[in-house]
Amino acid sequence: MVLKLYAVSDGPPSLSVRQALAQLEIPFQLIPVDYGKGEHMTEEYALMNPQKEIPVLDDDGFFLGESNAILQYICDKYKPDSNLYPRDPKIRAIVNHRLCFNLSTYYANISAYTMAPIFYDYERTEMGLKKVHMALDVFETYLKRLGTRYAAADHLTIADFQLVNTNMTLEAIGFDFSKYTRIQKWYNDFKQNYPKLWKISEDAMKEIQHFAANPPDLTHLNHPIHPARKINK
Structure with a gap:
């Protein structure tokens, strides 16, 4: 039976899984989830x-x-020997660390500044900006200390997908992160070396830019945690 992936077209976590499936050449059925209609609720x-x-x-x-x-x-089930998720314990530990780092710090702080204000009743604050720079500074340090071409190794891993798609949301809102030179190079290298995978991110970025200019009305979702933005009509 073909794998099914329930995903949104502009969400970084969804994009990362699509990129991994594409890179591993694993057949799957993409089932779009309409976030605006609340199909996930x-x-x-x-x-x-x-x-x-x-x-x-x-x-x-x-x-x-x-x-x-x-x-x-x-990776474990369908392509256990793939370098996307290396079996070497130390390299895999770094991959796992970068995945955790993205979840707890990088995506958590950056998406709160880039994505949340587009869809929900959140503001971009000075504190939020400090958290973005803190996350960028830490990732810059990891890239410097490890000294590899990619986030966790000298080759692409699943950690890169998550981190690239977090970074993409910064580009989507026109955030200048060029002073983080290692991040800038790593991000641009991904675009250049994996154009088909980047196309998945790029299409999503265009959607995010559209929503930033035309905020969607999500008040009907009655999200239990995230209050929807009130759209002036």
């Missing part, structure tokens, strides 16, 4: 993922949420 969707978050992988009735876990799972 339904009881039917909750049967697959009680967190009601996106993406979700369906492997013949085995449902898995959390993009990091999905990335690890598809």
